[in-house]
Amino acid sequence: MKIIIADGHRLVGKSVSCLLRSMLPSIDVETANSGAEAMHLYAAHSPDALITELLLPDYSGLELCRRVRQRWRKANIIFLSGMDDVSMIKQALSVGANGFISKNCAPEELLSAIEETTSGNVYLEHNVAMQLAMGQLDTVDARLAEMTQREVEILILIARGESNQCVAKRLSISVKTVSNHISALKGKLEISSSLELLHFAVDSGLVRYGVRGSAGTASAFG
Incomplete structure (x- = not known):
C-alpha cells in the first residue's frame, strides 16, 4: 500500500x-x-x-x-x-x-x-x-458555513498577508475574481475592512497571530 x-x-x-x-x-x-x-x-x-x-x-x-x-x-x-x-x-x-x-x-x-x-x-x-x-454550530461556525470553499481559501490566504495577485496565482484564478470574492466575503460577514477580515480569520481558528506568514503578522495552522 x-x-x-x-x-x-x-x-x-x-x-x-x-x-x-x-x-x-x-x-x-x-x-x-x-x-x-x-x-x-x-x-x-x-x-x-x-x-x-x-x-x-x-x-x-x-x-x-x-x-x-x-x-x-x-x-x-x-x-x-x-x-x-x-x-x-x-x-x-x-x-x-x-x-x-x-x-x-x-x-x-x-x-x-x-x-x-x-x-x-x-x-x-x-x-x-x-x-x-x-449540527453543533456556534456563531463563528455558522458564518463559516455560509462561505463557499473558494471563499474560505481566499480568506486564509488574505489573512496570511498575501496580495490579491499572489492569491490569484496560487489558486489559478484572475485578480478580478479574487477581488469579487473578497467583496462577497465582506458582504456575507458584514465586514468593511481587511483588518476586520484578519480578525475574523483569527477568531474562527483559520489563522493565528505570532507565527510568521508571508506578511509576518499571521499564519494558518493545523
Missing part, C-alpha cells in the same frame, strides 16, 4: 509516517510539506490514499483535494486535521474527501480510516460524525 501525507509541519508528517510504518510494516509512505509537493508526489507514485491537513503553506487542503480530483477522479483523500468544526468538515466532504479524522484520534482510528476508504467507503471519526449529526 502506498500513502502520501501532506502536512506543512515536517515533524507532524514524519511522525504520522513513522506511526503508519510501525502498524503496517509493508506500507510505502511519502511526505509532502505543501500542496504543490503533494501533487508532484501523487503524479509520481499513484498512491492508494492521500492524507492531508486542511491548512497547508501554499494553498489549502481543500484546494489540494479539488486539484487531485480534477486529475485523478478515483483518488482516495483523507483529511487529518487539527480543525474539526462542522463547517470545515462539510467543506472537505463537499470537495470530494473520502474521510475526515482529527489529530486527536487514536492511532487505530487512522488505520481504520485508511482501510475503510481504500475499500471504497467513507470514514468519519466518531466525534466528527456526531458533530455533523447534531
Whole structure:
C-alpha cells in the first residue's frame, strides 16, 4: 500500500509516517510539506490514499483535494486535521474527501480510516460524525458555513498577508475574481475592512497571530 501525507509541519508528517510504518510494516509512505509537493508526489507514485491537513503553506487542503480530483477522479483523500468544526468538515466532504479524522484520534482510528476508504467507503471519526449529526454550530461556525470553499481559501490566504495577485496565482484564478470574492466575503460577514477580515480569520481558528506568514503578522495552522 502506498500513502502520501501532506502536512506543512515536517515533524507532524514524519511522525504520522513513522506511526503508519510501525502498524503496517509493508506500507510505502511519502511526505509532502505543501500542496504543490503533494501533487508532484501523487503524479509520481499513484498512491492508494492521500492524507492531508486542511491548512497547508501554499494553498489549502481543500484546494489540494479539488486539484487531485480534477486529475485523478478515483483518488482516495483523507483529511487529518487539527480543525474539526462542522463547517470545515462539510467543506472537505463537499470537495470530494473520502474521510475526515482529527489529530486527536487514536492511532487505530487512522488505520481504520485508511482501510475503510481504500475499500471504497467513507470514514468519519466518531466525534466528527456526531458533530455533523447534531449540527453543533456556534456563531463563528455558522458564518463559516455560509462561505463557499473558494471563499474560505481566499480568506486564509488574505489573512496570511498575501496580495490579491499572489492569491490569484496560487489558486489559478484572475485578480478580478479574487477581488469579487473578497467583496462577497465582506458582504456575507458584514465586514468593511481587511483588518476586520484578519480578525475574523483569527477568531474562527483559520489563522493565528505570532507565527510568521508571508506578511509576518499571521499564519494558518493545523
